[in-house]
Amino acid sequence: xxxxxxxxxxxxxxxxxxxxxxxEMLRGRFFGTPLEALSHVSFQVAxxxxxxxxxxxxxxxxxxxxxxxxxxxxxSGTARVAGTDVATGGSAFRRRVAFVVGDERxxxxxxxxxxxxxxxxxxxxxxADEARRRAAALLDRVGLGEAxxxxxxxxxxGMRQRLALARGLxxxxxxxxxxxxxxxxxxxxxxDMRAFLRDEVIRKxxxxxxxxxxxxxxxxxLADRVLFLEGGKLHATAPPxxxxxxxGL
Amino acid sequence: MSPxxxxxxxMWAFIRREMAAxxxxxxxxxxxxxxxVVAVGSMVFLARFVGAAVNPHxxxxxxxxxxxxxxxxxxxxxxxxxxxxxxxxxxxSQMMGTLEAEIATPAPPWxxxxxxxxxxFGVAAxxxxxxxxxxxxxxxxxxxxxxWLSVVLAVPLVIAAFSGxxxxxxGTTMLVRRLNPVxxxxxxxxxxxxxxxxxxxxxxxxxxxxxxxxPLTHALAVLRGALLVGSGPVxxxxxxxxLLVFAxxxxxxxxxxxAFALRRARIDGSLSHY
Numbered sequence: 401x402x403x404x405x406x407x408x409x410x411x412x413x414x415x416x417x418x419x420x421x422x423x424e425m426l427r428g429r430f431f432g433t434p435l436e437a438l439s440h441v442s443f444q445v446a447x448x449x450x451x452x453x454x455x456x457x458x459x460x461x462x463x464x465x466x467x468x469x470x471x472x473x474x475x476s477g478t479a480r481v482a483g484t485d486v487a488t489g490g491s492a493f494r495r496r497v498a499f500v501v502g503d504e505r506x507x508x509x510x511x512x513x514x515x516x517x518x519x520x521x522x523x524x525x526x527x528a529d530e531a532r533r534r535a536a537a538l539l540d541r542v543g544l545g546e547a548x549x550x551x552x553x554x555x556x557x558g559m560r561q562r563l564a565l566a567r568g569l570x571x572x573x574x575x576x577x578x579x580x581x582x583x584x585x586x587x588x589x590x591x592d593m594r595a596f597l598r599d600e601v602i603r604k605x606x607x608x609x610x611x612x613x614x615x616x617x618x619x620x621x622l623a624d625r626v627l628f629l630e631g632g633k634l635h636a637t638a639p640p641x642x643x644x645x646x647x648g649l
Numbered sequence: 650m651s652p653x654x655x656x657x658x659x660m661w662a663f664i665r666r667e668m669a670a671x672x673x674x675x676x677x678x679x680x681x682x683x684x685x686v687v688a689v690g691s692m693v694f695l696a697r698f699v700g701a702a703v704n705p706h707x708x709x710x711x712x713x714x715x716x717x718x719x720x721x722x723x724x725x726x727x728x729x730x731x732x733x734x735x736x737x738x739x740x741x742s743q744m745m746g747t748l749e750a751e752i753a754t755p756a757p758p759w760x761x762x763x764x765x766x767x768x769x770f771g772v773a774a775x776x777x778x779x780x781x782x783x784x785x786x787x788x789x790x791x792x793x794x795x796x797w798l799s800v801v802l803a804v805p806l807v808i809a810a811f812s813g814x815x816x817x818x819x820g821t822t823m824l825v826r827r828l829n830p831v832x833x834x835x836x837x838x839x840x841x842x843x844x845x846x847x848x849x850x851x852x853x854x855x856x857x858x859x860x861x862x863x864p865l866t867h868a869l870a871v872l873r874g875a876l877l878v879g880s881g882p883v884x885x886x887x888x889x890x891x892l893l894v895f896a897x898x899x900x901x902x903x904x905x906x907x908a909f910a911l912r913r914a915r916i917d918g919s920l921s922h923y
Contacts, residue, residue, distance in 0.1 A: 416917060419826070469779050470683065471753055473915045491755040499753045510670040522662030523754035531662070571755065577772025630716065 405469065406575055406608035407445035414438040414463050414632075422508065429467060437463040439632045440477065447574075450602055450609045452623035452640070452648070459629040461612040465577045468610065469499035482574050495524070497575045500568035507552045513563050514539060514548040517570070520602040524571045533617075538566040541600070545584035558589040565593075569601065594621040616643045656760050663764040683774075692719060692746055693788060695846075704846040709878075713791070716877045719784045721845040723777045724872055726769040728839060728865050729832075730773045731766070731811025735819040736829040749920040755804035758911055766815060770808065777843075799875035799882050803868070806892040813899025823914055839865040862900070864912040867891040 410604065418430040422433060438460045445451045453461045466472040468479055470486045479486045482496040489497075508514045514535055521531030539548045542562040555563065561581060568576060570646060581597060582590035598621065602609045611622055619626050622642045628635040628646050636646050671678060672920065696715035710717045742748035751761045784790040818831035839845070842852065842860035849857050849866065860866045870888040874880035882889060914920045 409859050463918070469753060471749060471915065471920055473912075491757060494753060494755040500752075502752060506750035507668065508666065508745075509749060511666055515666055515669045519662045519666045520750075520754060522658045523751060523756040525650060525658065527658065527793070528661070560923060567750070 401457050402446055403545055405444040406445075406447040406449070407451075407479070407610065409444070409464075409468070409479040410442050412438055412464070412467060412474050412479055413437050413439040413476045414460070414467065414472070415475045422614045425601060438474070441629070441632075441634045442477075443627055443634060443637065445454070447608055448606050450598070450611065450622055450624050451505050452613055452626045453620040453629060454613060454619055454626055454643070455629035455635070460632040461629055462579055463501065463632075464629070465579050465610060468480070469497060469577050470494065471499060476490065495571045496573055497577065498568040498571060498573035500564055500576060500578045500581065507560070507563065507567075509553040510551060512549045512551055513544055513555065513559075516552055516563065517566060518568050521570050530575075531599070534570060535566075538569055539563075541569075542566045544595070545546055548588070558586070559586045560595070561585060561593065565597070572605075574607060578605055578609060578611045580612055580614070582613075582615070587590070591621075592617060598622050616647070651755040652757075652760075655756070656763070658690065658766050659756055659760050660835065662765060663768060667768060668847075674701060680708055681803065685780075689724070689780075689783060689787075692722075692784070692898070695747070696788065706850045708851070711877050715788055716790050717873060718846060719780060719790060719850070720873050720876060721869060723780060724865060724869050725840060725843075725845045726866070727773055727777070727807065728811050728814070729836060730769045730820050731808070731815045732832040732835055733815070734766040734769040734897075735762060735815045736822040736832060738762070738769075739819055740829075752920055756837055762819075766812070768871070782808065782809050794879035795876045796879045797875075799852050799871060799880060799885055802889070803871040803875065803880055803885075803892065805862070806889070806896050807868045807871075809896035809900050810868070810892055813896065813901075814864065816900065816903030816907040820908075820910035823907075823910035823919070826919065835863070839863050842866070844869055866893040867895070 414437045416435045416437055418433070419436065419616070420429045420432050441460075441464065443451075444510065453464060454573055455461055463472065467474050468481050468486055470481075470489050473487055482487075484493040486493070487549070488502060492641065505515075508519070511519075516536035517539065518528075521535055522528075526534060536545075539545050542565055544566065547559060550559070552563070561583070568578075568627070578597070582593050585593060597609075597611075602622075609622075611618070612636050613619055613622075618641065623640050625637060626640055626643055626646070627637050638646050689739055693713070704900065707714055707717060740750070748761075752758060754761070781792070785792060814831065814835060818829050818835075821831050822829045827871070842856055843849070843863050843865035843867070844860070849860050852860065854897070867888040871885050871892065874885050874888070
């Protein structure tokens, strides 16, 4: 493990200002009650480390990884991932950092997994030949080789999660940000996915990974260290064997 | 790799994806073909019905109502594609959840969001060409006197003006998170005041003045003048100048509003929801 941190977050805060309802607008307010999703969160992740972010629903986990992925701008504070400021990082940043969202709506339902990957490969700037090769290799690697030409809408939840992972690996990123990678998988599928993620995707390629999860077994299986968020604040940092104590289970 | 080559890759992959998806939309495809048949039937009916009466307002266009109407409908469709294409794609992508995943790739946002409207413009251009060929071969539309230089000069200006409106509409849609208010206002006003189905000369003066503030009015003046009467760029200078002003103002303003809306989406987290 290298000494240089792959992720540095300093005082990250995020306040959402939801649009006002009709009643509030009639009182001259354009925004509803502000919602503080993150409050002064600071931490570092070493290169090659796997950190799991845990916390109850609404703790700010997804907000945190979206900020680290450059998809959401913080209200205050700074974050650097793979040496780049997430608020200003452009194409080069998004090649080095992949945000793997488990949201199954994030693919085009009416085309195959392979066609979906080809399109995302083009968005990564890969030439058509290389896109085909890379997509085929990744589909095999995540176990979707035989189902590659089936329409995405016919995929099971586990297959959709694996396709999302394949998409995240298209650019061979240094840092992976995974938001609930085994959400909705059956126990065996989740176990296999975790083993694959840890051994094949992260360790073997010396990647750094931040994984959001609510599942203690996921954190134990994957993480070197666990960050506990609660109410948008960083409540504690602990090794995976202290999860139960920290979560009060 | 140059941005243009990068965009060409994205565009090609987008077209392939759309073509692959057509297989899943067989019913929609046939409904669209049926729509073309109904549209052509309506054109024939209107051209015979209206064209049978000698109308002095059509004298400027060589008295050719069929050509007048076909060009009016085609230009209105182009405007519809320009003004609604990007906004509706963004809305669909937000609702489907694909926008965030696409924005998370190294492709700049203008490439991610530029491919769908480019594709729509291409499809609209092919459809327009098919309508024109069909109207020429089947309905006897005469384009023998067309001034193609005027057409070639006008098309980029028209597309730039409509794209500017489209960016403005898309930015507004992202900001207000509602159906496209710009497209609704511009579309309705243009249909009645730009002379899509009747010459603007039938309108009272004050409505003509309002119509002159719409790019479609000038796009129609140029296209009809060039294709039906054979007018050159000098004869159409007034409308060309108006289109130039619309393109020069709407494109940067639309881009600015859209860039602002995209930044707002990164602040309020609405890339992933609508």
